[in-house]
Amino acid sequence: MALYVQKFGGTSVGSVERIEAVADKVKSFRDAGHDIVVVVSAMSGETNRLLGLASQIMEEPTPREMDVLVSTGEQVTIALLSMALNKRGCPAISYTGGQVRITTDNTHTKARIQTIDEKNMRADLDQGRVVVVAGFQGVDENGNITTLGRGGSDTTGVALAAALKADECQIYTDVDGVYTTDPRVVDSARRMDRITFEEMIEMASLGSKILQIRSVEFAGKYNVPLRVLSSFEDGPGTLITIEDDEKMEQPVISGIAFNRDEAKLTVQGVPDIPGIASKILRPVSDANIEVDMIVQNVGADNHTDFTFTVHRNDYAKAKAILDKVCVELGAREVSGDDKIAKVSIVGVGMRSHAGVATQMFDTLSAEGINIQMISTSEIKISVVIAEKYLELSVRALHSSFELNEQ
Amino acid sequence: MALYVQKFGGTSVGSVERIEAVADKVKSFRDAGHDIVVVVSAMSGETNRLLGLASQIMEEPTPREMDVLVSTGEQVTIALLSMALNKRGCPAISYTGGQVRITTDNTHTKARIQTIDEKNMRADLDQGRVVVVAGFQGVDENGNITTLGRGGSDTTGVALAAALKADECQIYTDVDGVYTTDPRVVDSARRMDRITFEEMIEMASLGSKILQIRSVEFAGKYNVPLRVLSSFEDGPGTLITIEDDEKMEQPVISGIAFNRDEAKLTVQGVPDIPGIASKILRPVSDANIEVDMIVQNVGADNHTDFTFTVHRNDYAKAKAILDKVCVELGAREVSGDDKIAKVSIVGVGMRSHAGVATQMFDTLSAEGINIQMISTSEIKISVVIAEKYLELSVRALHSSFELNEQ
Numbered sequence: 074m075a076l077y078v079q080k081f082g083g084t085s086v087g088s089v090e091r092i093e094a095v096a097d098k099v100k101s102f103r104d105a106g107h108d109i110v111v112v113v114s115a116m117s118g119e120t121n122r123l124l125g126l127a128s129q130i131m132e133e134p135t136p137r138e139m140d141v142l143v144s145t146g147e148q149v150t151i152a153l154l155s156m157a158l159n160k161r162g163c164p165a166i167s168y169t170g171g172q173v174r175i176t177t178d179n180t181h182t183k184a185r186i187q188t189i190d191e192k193n194m195r196a197d198l199d200q201g202r203v204v205v206v207a208g209f210q211g212v213d214e215n216g217n218i219t220t221l222g223r224g225g226s227d228t229t230g231v232a233l234a235a236a237l238k239a240d241e242c243q244i245y246t247d248v249d250g251v252y253t254t255d256p257r258v259v260d261s262a263r264r265m266d267r268i269t270f271e272e273m274i275e276m277a278s279l280g281s282k283i284l285q286i287r288s289v290e291f292a293g294k295y296n297v298p299l300r301v302l303s304s305f306e307d308g309p310g311t312l313i314t315i316e317d318d319e320k321m322e323q324p325v326i327s328g329i330a331f332n333r334d335e336a337k338l339t340v341q342g343v344p345d346i347p348g349i350a351s352k353i354l355r356p357v358s359d360a361n362i363e364v365d366m367i368v369q370n371v372g373a374d375n376h377t378d379f380t381f382t383v384h385r386n387d388y389a390k391a392k393a394i395l396d397k398v399c400v401e402l403g404a405r406e407v408s409g410d411d412k413i414a415k416v417s418i419v420g421v422g423m424r425s426h427a428g429v430a431t432q433m434f435d436t437l438s439a440e441g442i443n444i445q446m447i448s449t450s451e452i453k454i455s456v457v458i459a460e461k462y463l464e465l466s467v468r469a470l471h472s473s474f475e476l477n478e479q
Numbered sequence: 480m481a482l483y484v485q486k487f488g489g490t491s492v493g494s495v496e497r498i499e500a501v502a503d504k505v506k507s508f509r510d511a512g513h514d515i516v517v518v519v520s521a522m523s524g525e526t527n528r529l530l531g532l533a534s535q536i537m538e539e540p541t542p543r544e545m546d547v548l549v550s551t552g553e554q555v556t557i558a559l560l561s562m563a564l565n566k567r568g569c570p571a572i573s574y575t576g577g578q579v580r581i582t583t584d585n586t587h588t589k590a591r592i593q594t595i596d597e598k599n600m601r602a603d604l605d606q607g608r609v610v611v612v613a614g615f616q617g618v619d620e621n622g623n624i625t626t627l628g629r630g631g632s633d634t635t636g637v638a639l640a641a642a643l644k645a646d647e648c649q650i651y652t653d654v655d656g657v658y659t660t661d662p663r664v665v666d667s668a669r670r671m672d673r674i675t676f677e678e679m680i681e682m683a684s685l686g687s688k689i690l691q692i693r694s695v696e697f698a699g700k701y702n703v704p705l706r707v708l709s710s711f712e713d714g715p716g717t718l719i720t721i722e723d724d725e726k727m728e729q730p731v732i733s734g735i736a737f738n739r740d741e742a743k744l745t746v747q748g749v750p751d752i753p754g755i756a757s758k759i760l761r762p763v764s765d766a767n768i769e770v771d772m773i774v775q776n777v778g779a780d781n782h783t784d785f786t787f788t789v790h791r792n793d794y795a796k797a798k799a800i801l802d803k804v805c806v807e808l809g810a811r812e813v814s815g816d817d818k819i820a821k822v823s824i825v826g827v828g829m830r831s832h833a834g835v836a837t838q839m840f841d842t843l844s845a846e847g848i849n850i851q852m853i854s855t856s857e858i859k860i861s862v863v864i865a866e867k868y869l870e871l872s873v874r875a876l877h878s879s880f881e882l883n884e885q
Contacts, residue, residue, distance in 0.1 A: 089535040123555065129495040130562045138565070141573050142558035145551035152548035153532055156540045167547050171577075172622055216578055 075240035076108040076198070080208065080230035083117035085245050085304035086150050092116075095304070096157035098245075099203060103163055108198045110237065112208045112230040113154055115146025136181035140210070140220045144170070147207035147226070155205045165203040168193070170210035170218075175229070177211035177219045184219035186211060186228065189236035206233060227288035235295035242292065242299050243310075244284050249303040250311035251276070251283060253476040254329040258467050261477035265311050268327055270299075273313045275419040275453040276330045289313065316421055325429055326420030326474045329467055333414045333460055335365065336388035337446065338395055339380040342405025345372040352402060353379055356394050362387040366415065366448045366455060376405075380446060382457065385411050413445065414463040417455040418470060430454050436473040442466050481646035482514040482604070486614065486636035489523035491651050491710035492556050498522075501710070502563035504651075505609060509569055514604045516643065518614045518636040519560055521552025542587035546616070546626045550576070553613035553632070561611045571609040574599070576616035576624075581635070583617040583625045590625035592617060592634065595642035612639060633694035641701035648698065648705050649716075650690050655709040656717035657682070657689060659882040660735040664873050667883035671717050674733055676705075679719045681825040681859040682736045695719065722827055731835055732826030732880045735873055739820045739866055741771065742794035743852065744801055745786040748811025751778040758808060759785055762800050768793040772821065772854045772861060782811075786852060788863065791817050819851065820869040823861040824876060836860055842879040848872050 079099065086092050095111075102109050123143050127134040134142075151167035158165035173194065177184035194204045208226025211219050221228050227244060234242035249264060251273065256262040268276075270293030277286050283301055292299045292313065302310025343349055350369065357364060367381045383391050388411040395407045423429040433454055437444060442465065446457035458466055471477065485505065492498050501517075508515050529549050533540040540548075557573035564571035579600065583590035600610045614632025617625050627634050633650060640648035656670040657679065674682075676699030683692050689707055698705045698719065708716025749755055756775065763770060773787045789797050794817040801813045829835040839860055843850060848871065852863035864872055877883065 089532060093536070126495060126555070126559055127562060130499070130559055131566050134562045135565045138558040138561045138573055141561075141575075142555055145554045148551045148554075149529065149532070149548055152544040153536055155544045155547075156533060156536045159541045159544070160537050167544055169547075169624075172624075218575075218578075 074106045074108070076110075076237060077102060078110045078112060078230050078234040078237065078239045078242045079245065080112040080226055080243065081114070081245045081304060082226065083114040083120070084247055086113050086154065087117035089153070091304075092150070092153050093157050095245075096154060096161055096163070098304075099158060100161050100163045103203060110194060110198070110204045110206060110233055110239070111154065112206050112226055112233060113147060113150040114208050114226040115143075116150055119146040119149065137217060140181050140218045144207070144210040144218050144220055147209055151205045151207045158203055158205070163203060164201060165205055166197050167205045167207075169207045170229070171212035171216065173206060173211075173233075175211035175232070177213055177221070179213040179215075179217065179219065181217075181219055183222035184211060184213070186221070186232045189232055191233075191236045194233075194237065225285070227285040228291055231288045231292045231295070231297050231299065234297045235291075239297065241312075242297050244288075244299060244301050245304040246283055246301060247304065248283055248301070249306055249308045250301055251313070251328070253327070254467055254471055255331070258331075258464050259329075259471045262471065263477055265327060266309065267312050267314065269316045269421050270313055271316075271452055272327045272419050272421055273299075275417070275450065276328050324420060325422040325426045326418045326476070327422070328419050328476065329470050329474075330417045330419060331414060331463060331467055332365075333463055334385045335382045335413055335415050335457070336385045336391075336409060336411035337380060337382045337413050337457060338388070338391055338407065338409040339378055340395055340399055340402075340404050340407055341378050342376045343379050343402060344404070345375050345377040349377075349402070350379065353395070353398055354381070356398055357383075357391055360390060360394060362391050362394075366446060366457065368446050368448055382413070382415065382446075410445075412460045413457050414460040415455055415457050416463065416466050416470070417453050418474065419453045421452050423452055423454070432473060433470065436469050437466055440465055440469050480512045480514070482516075482643060483508060484516045484518060484636050484640040484643065484645045484648045485651060486518040486632055486649065487520070487651045487710060488632065489520040489526070490653055492519050492560065493523035495559070497710075498556070498559050499563050501651075502560060502567055502569070504710075505564060506567050506569045509609060516600060516604070516610045516612060516639055516645070517560065518612050518632055518639060519553060519556040520614050520632040521549075522556055525552040525555065543623060546587050546624045550613070550616040550624050550626055553615055557611045557613045564609055564611070569609060570607060571611055572603050573611045573613075575613045576635070577618040577622070579612060579617075579639075581617035581638070583619055583627070585619040585621075585623065585625065587623075587625055589628035590617060590619070592627070592638045595638055597639075597642045600639075600643065631691070633691040634697055637694045637698045637701070637703050637705065640703045641697075645703065647718075648703050650694075650705060650707050651710040652689055652707060653710065654689055654707070655712055655714045656707055657719070657734070659733070660873055660877055661737070664737075664870050665735075665877045665883075668877065669883055671733060672715065673718050673720065675722045675827050676719055677722075677858055678733045678825050678827055679705075681823065681856065682734050730826060731828040731832045732824045732882070733828070734825050734882065735876050735880075736823045736825060737820060737869060737873055738771075739869055740791045741788045741819055741821050741863070742791045742797075742815065742817035743786060743788045743819050743863060744794070744797055744813065744815040745784055746801055746805055746808075746810050746813055747784050748782045749778075749785050749808055750810070751781050751783040755783075755808070756785065759801070759804055760787070762804055763789070763797055766796060766800060768797050768800075772852060772863065774852050774854055788819070788821065788852075816851075818866045819863050820866040821861055821863050822869065822872050822876070823859050824880065825859045827858050829858055829860070838879060839876065842875050843872055846871055846875050
């Protein structure tokens with residue numbers, strides 16, 4: 074007998090038929106004797122419909138009223154799912170974020186959860202009810218409706234699981250788990266049974282397609298075991314949890330993430346003086362361009378080269394900004410390349426195993442792949458390579474690190 | 480400088496364009512220096528869309544969840560209208576029924592308002608904001624969302640006006656006021672500048688097409704001046720208010736209501752003993768058939784005839800029930816007619832003027848119209864006639880009582 078928080082996204086509740094299927098799944102857990110809190114998103118398409126109405130009225134709609142508007146999407150789903158459960162003789166009760174009550178700060182459209190009152194939910198669970206909660210929303214201390222931003226339903230699920238000290242927060246998606254890498258690139262990619270919070274976060278470029286990274290951080294912070302599994306097929310999914318100290322041996326690396334939508338920009342011959350990095354990056358971030366990797370090497374002759382990567386769509390805009398910055402700083406020139414890709418190996422095991430970086434570079438070298446940039450964190454090594462080598466490098470690394478083996 | 484509560488129904492907010500038009504109208508009142516609280520319904524079609532989703536899941540959906548579901552309709556409208564006002568530089572803030580807070584009993588889908596906290600609204604008005612409130616909804620004492628039933632937005636408007644001691648509750652509709660009778664039947668039907676609450680209630684069969692009778696009763700009880708006016712054209716509309724004692728002379732009658740969807744049923748030769756009326760009517764009302772007029776005449780030989788009218792759609796069902804009752808009671812027979820109509824003259828002036836009934840009967844008689852049933856209240860006289868005479872009788876009475884003259 075466990076307490077599970079189960080989160081179903083927009084696709085999983087995208088039609089009345091799918092809501093009925095979710096009700097069947099929830100009921101099967103209930104029938105097995107578990108206590109269930111369900112968190113749901115708006116039916117797929119509904120949030121966009123509402124945003125469309127708002128955009129007909131105002132280009133930048135009042136944030137407070139946006140939250141009043143879009144929060145109706147989840148409210149519709151909780152009512153329909155509760156009905157579907159009641160129909161199955163599985164007593165259920167719905168709660169909006171405000172009804173729970175999930176209090177947030179007052180940053181409309183991207184609020185952060187502050188407290189959760191689990192009293193009502195607990196009372197309902199004790200009476201044998203399934204509790205159905207609207208994801209993605211809360212209220213500020215004055216009772217104004219807030220939303221957590223897109224994808225925020227995952228965060229609601231984790232926060233409820235933390236507040237209720239649930240045994241597991243189960244995130245139902247359209248994939249059956251987290252893979253060692255993208256199965257579309259590597260045939261032998263393997264679903265992982267288990268991955269740590271940190272690894273999942275570092276796998277962001279793969280994982281963010283599955284669940285919101287913010288919710289993984291949140292789960293890690295409160296040590297809520299997260300399980301990613303399929304809405305449509307049965308299976309154990311992937312458990313995201315803390316590092317298992319008792320395990321004799323960690324795999325050296327867990328997975329390979331990659332991102333093909335990158336472009337790199339280099340300001341060459343920059344005077345090597347303090348504050349130069351922010352002088353280069355501030356105008357870029359002021360233009361709302363997100364910067365990913367940043368590499369600056371030791372310079373010579375009091376000059377250095379400064380390189381960073383941006384999303385490929387921002388390449389031209391960033392280049393134009395840098396051309397101006399280059400003149401202002403008296404740098405030599407700006408060069409760039411928008412045909413690059415980033416490949417990362419991730420694993421908590423690399424902390425205790427020397428030679429992981431060497432093995433990675435050797436593997437790429439053996440395939441004749443030139444490494445353009447390198448960046449490392451404690452459990453991740455990322456390299457930038459020419460985009461045309463992406464698939465080749467991922468397959469070679471997947472094989473080299475024996476990820477296809479259990 | 481007055482305080483107005485302005486209620487706009489589903490048709491008036493049926494599209495983004497119409498919501499923009501409502502915003503223009505509200506702003507014009509605001510610019511004239513008035514304080515404005517707006518009550519809105521769901522965009523037309525939206526409530527039916529939501530009911531459709533529910534009915535796909537359950538034939539009789541859980542009432543609590545129905546309220547969670549359909550209350551989203553108004554919530555969408557308050558957000559969009561507030562945005563449209565903000566865009567016009569007219570600061571506005573939206574409130575759901577729960578946020579106001581409008582507390583009701585816990586009779587889901589047809590709750591009754593118990594209290595209204597006007598504190599927040601008052602504070603917003605004092606700061607120059609337009610307050611936009613979701614009609615038709617509230618919360619019970621435990622914070623569960625409730626709805627007032629269909630058309631309940633009128634009631635919300637009146638209740639807010641009463642709580643705020645507003646100068647007027649303005650109900651915007653698709654007609655420009657209340658007429659002496661249906662203009663489609665009588666060309667010279669005239670828009671009334673003024674009518675009393677009691678008259679409006681007695682005109683129900685006409686008036687209910689314009690606004691909910693329950694809200695008129697509510698307005699009368701709390702003496703909230705109600706004004707019916709057009710969303711689409713400018714004009715003074717019709718003010719519904721208390722009787723004006725200072726006026727030298729009341730018009731004898733104010734208007735003529737009629738209803739062509741009636742059918743009559745008579746149980747003939749019923750033993751004239753106490754309790755017979757309820758013995759006849761209970762099985763009818765148990766079958767959820769609404770009874771309108773009831774007439775029982777003084778009998779002879781310890782037997783009497785008992786007649787009542789029902790909606791024409793219920794005629795066959797009611798007849799079948801009465802055929803059984805007839806046998807049980809030892810009555811002679813059941814007769815009926817589903818080709819009848821009811822015509823009523825209404826006016827507070829008839830209290831003090833003798834001869835109104837006589838004038839009505841004379842007028843009908845002069846046209847050769849036979850009166851089948853008569854029923855009277857203090858300010859209304861209703862007759863049942865053959866349906867084919869409906870238009871003729873309404874026109875004759877409209878002319879006889881000089882309703883076309885101011």
